[in-house]
Every structure is written in structure tokens, then in C-alpha cells.
Amino acid sequence: QRSIAIAKMNRQKGNVIVLPYPAQGHINPLLQFTKLLVSKGLKATFATTPYTIKYIHPSPPHITIEAISDGFDEGGCKHAPTVQAYLDSYKSVGSKSLAELIVKLRDSFSPVNCIIYDSMLPWALDVAKQFGIYGAVFLTTSASVCSMYWQIKLGHLNFPLDKGVFPISLPGLPPLQFSDLPGFIAKPQDHPAYLAAVMQQFETLEHNDWAFCNTFQELESELMKDLEGVWQLIPVGPMVPYAYLNQPTSGDISYGANFWEPASQKYLRWLETKPPRSVVYVSFGSMGTTTAKQAQEIERGLKASKKYFLWVWRESEDRLPEGFLSGLDDEVLVVTWCNQLEVLAHPAVGCFVTHCGWNSVLEALSIGVPMVAVAQGGDQPTNSKFVEEIWGVGSRAEKDSNGVLTGEELDRCIRDVMDGEKSEHINSNVSKWSESAARAASLGGSSEKNISQFIKILMTGME
Numbered sequence: 001q002r003s004i005a006i007a008k009m010n011r012q013k014g015n016v017i018v019l020p021y022p023a024q025g026h027i028n029p030l031l032q033f034t035k036l037l038v039s040k041g042l043k044a045t046f047a048t049t050p051y052t053i054k055y056i057h058p059s060p061p062h063i064t065i066e067a068i069s070d071g072f073d074e075g076g077c078k079h080a081p082t083v084q085a086y087l088d089s090y091k092s093v094g095s096k097s098l099a100e101l102i103v104k105l106r107d108s109f110s111p112v113n114c115i116i117y118d119s120m121l122p123w124a125l126d127v128a129k130q131f132g133i134y135g136a137v138f139l140t141t142s143a144s145v146c147s148m149y150w151q152i153k154l155g156h157l158n159f160p161l162d163k164g165v166f167p168i169s170l171p172g173l174p175p176l177q178f179s180d181l182p183g184f185i186a187k188p189q190d191h192p193a194y195l196a197a198v199m200q201q202f203e204t205l206e207h208n209d210w211a212f213c214n215t216f217q218e219l220e221s222e223l224m225k226d227l228e229g230v231w232q233l234i235p236v237g238p239m240v241p242y243a244y245l246n247q248p249t250s251g252d253i254s255y256g257a258n259f260w261e262p263a264s265q266k267y268l269r270w271l272e273t274k275p276p277r278s279v280v281y282v283s284f285g286s287m288g289t290t291t292a293k294q295a296q297e298i299e300r301g302l303k304a305s306k307k308y309f310l311w312v313w314r315e316s317e318d319r320l321p322e323g324f325l326s327g328l329d330d331e332v333l334v335v336t337w338c339n340q341l342e343v344l345a346h347p348a349v350g351c352f353v354t355h356c357g358w359n360s361v362l363e364a365l366s367i368g369v370p371m372v373a374v375a376q377g378g379d380q381p382t383n384s385k386f387v388e389e390i391w392g393v394g395s396r397a398e399k400d401s402n403g404v405l406t407g408e409e410l411d412r413c414i415r416d417v418m419d420g421e422k423s424e425h426i427n428s429n430v431s432k433w434s435e436s437a438a439r440a441a442s443l444g445g446s447s448e449k450n451i452s453q454f455i456k457i458l459m460t461g462m463e
């Protein structure tokens, strides 16, 4: 009986390869998506670079991990001379490596019938077409940000941008100032290789069988309504481990991949000693850097706010300014990396000072922590606008003319979020969004239905 059941399972049709871009903010949502698909009955292989595989542990149950070479097996993109050289190498070496993997997995009872690939690796769609299998792109930014790139493709936003025409109106979006645009659009000359890669995603968007986006219908409902039938973005998020989406039975308390080792559990013990909602958590993600001047200003803001600070500082300690944090003892704890989800979910945390990377925003919204938005580049300016103006879940910090967040401004924003007049409203909004995120992910919710529909097609071939 049992062997028949196993044989049937092995013959199931849904077998996917998931191909993330090898950066923390991409591995996390794609690994979470893979876990979800597997929990709903698909077979899945998570295919990533040998360098990345070293950082995935423990190995997630029921997911096969396979290597796809980017041409830099030892050190990953850090060893590439330029971003463009890295993307070119990944394309040429990775396409071959991916094709070989599909052939290797053909031997199994249920050959691969779909590649789900990160939008930064658009060549994976060509490989899917070459094998006659489904291709599904996964976009790791908000749908609003995606729509802006799409408007460029349609010719509604033209380079060089004329600052004089701002604010501008685009379908489904609030009026946008120049400073609300993603950095890749506002300053195209700064990151030409990334911009070209991002734009290529939108050139081929309609050639995909599915285009998944890490958002949920309710969060960007205006945009979804306006663009319904015009483009086919499918919201499947938030891709946050389900233990944080009101589904505690679903286990995982982390994504399961860390390019930096989380500091010992010391920070959780430290949080245990603090009153509810008294701690400000500060982190600028996995890519951002903090100058010594900026660190000093954050220190000033910290002192002025009289709150406790848990601060992720990824740079080496010798970059910290002289005398830094002296006189502050129990008030601040600096760590090199942590499990951000556990920190956000801790009752002692009352505010998240964030660069507004899209994963960080979704995590804070899902867990219900209000934000101080300190955008750096990429999609962050747009995300920070939405955090303050559209979702009302935080305060957007203004930088000074040198691009520095001053201590006074940080203090002002923390007060807005934690004890000022606006804080009640902000905290009530974030609780509502947290419930909405959980609903979208739960059985019958908007994202869950989209995922189930996809799985049904993969497994049965029927709509």
C-alpha cells in the first residue's frame, strides 16, 4: 500500500527549479516561496551558486539544493571585477549549468516542468523555453516599483527625466515627486548595469507563464485595480516565514540562509530585560553602508530619544568613530547580524529604523512594527513614501543637504512613531496591515489562492 502511495507521489507532475539571485534580500523570499510550494505538495529544487549554498543551513526539509555556477564559485559576486561582468558571467555560465541540471533531474519519475527564476536572471526564461517547460518570473520588489519600470518600457517616463515635470501621475500610483522614484530611475548613471538588468525583466515580462510579485493584493489594491487585465503580475506575498503570519504551527522562525553569522543569542537575552515596546531596532539591510559621520548622528539621535537601541552594524569595528557610544552602557547593544524576524517579533521592540529594503518593510508590516524610514537607494525611496503616506505605518526621515540623517531628525521620527501625537494612529495602522498580511497568506486568502491555483496547474495541467 505504502509503496504504491510513494510511487504515485514520485509520479506527481509538479516539479520546479527555483533560481534566486544570490543576495540576502533575494535568497530570503525565494527560499520562503520554495518552502511554501513544497508544503503544498510540489517537488522543488533550490538551485543557487556554490558560494551561496555554504550559507544555507540547516538544509530545509524536502527541498533538494543544487549548485548552479555563476563563474565565481569561490567568492561569488565579490570576486567579479564589475557588476556587469558578474551578470554577464552568470548568464553565460549559469545558462549552461541550469540546462545541465534540468537534464540531470530528467531521470527522476517526475521531470522538472517549471523554472521559477529571480527577475535579475532573465536568461533563465530562455532555458525554460529551450526545454519546452513553464517559465515563471519572481519579482522581489513591490508591485508599485515594478509598475514604474514598466512605465519606462511603455515610454511614459523618458530618460533623461525632466525634474520640472514633477510631481507626476502614473496609473494606480499616488502623485510622485522626483525624490520618490527608485534610485535606479532617478540616477540612472549611478548603476547602469543594474538598471539594464531590471529593464530587461520588463522587456520579457509577458513571455512568462506567470509573473509572481512579493506583495499582496490588499497592500497595493489601487494599482492592482488600475492595471487589471493590462499586465499579469500575480501577488503571492508576503514571503515571510508563516510563523510570523499568525500561523504559529507552521514552524520556521527564520528563512534559513544567512550570509553573515547571527550574533550569539545575546541580543535576545538583552531584549528580555527591556520593557514592552521600549527598544528601537536599527538596521540598514545587507547591502547598505554607514559612514562614521552617520554613525555619530545616529548616536546623537539615540541619546536624545532616551530609548534603548539594538543596532546592526555590519562594518568592521575600526570604522566606528573614536569614543563611540561611550557613556552608553545598557542603553545600546551593537551586533553584526541577527535574526531580524525574531527581533521584530520580540515584544520589547517598538520601532524599526530601516533603510526600507522591501523584505524589511514586508517583515515589519507583517509582524506589526512601525517604522522610521531612512531610504538609501534602489527601491527604498518609493517604499519609504508608501510607509509614511499610503500605509501610514511610520515616519519618513529627511536627510540634510549632505545626505546625512541628523540626530535631531532621527529623534523627531522616533518620537512620532513611539510617543508623539501620531503614534497611536501609526501603531493602529500597522496592526491592521499585520492582520491583512496574515489573511492574504491564510487558507482562502488572496495570495494563498494565487499560489494554490499555480500549483494546481503544475500538478494537473488544468486551470
Ligand code: UDP
Residues within 6 Å of the ligand: 024, 025, 026, 028, 283, 284, 285, 286, 287, 288, 312, 336, 337, 338, 339, 340, 341, 356, 357, 358, 359, 360, 361, 363
Ligand atoms: N536581515 C537579517 N539580519 C540582519 C539584517 C537583515 O536577517 O541583521 C535580513 C532581513 O530580515 C531581510 C534581509 O536581511 O529579510 C534584507 O533584505 P531587504 O530587502 O530588507 O534589504 P537588502 O539587504 O536587500 O537591502
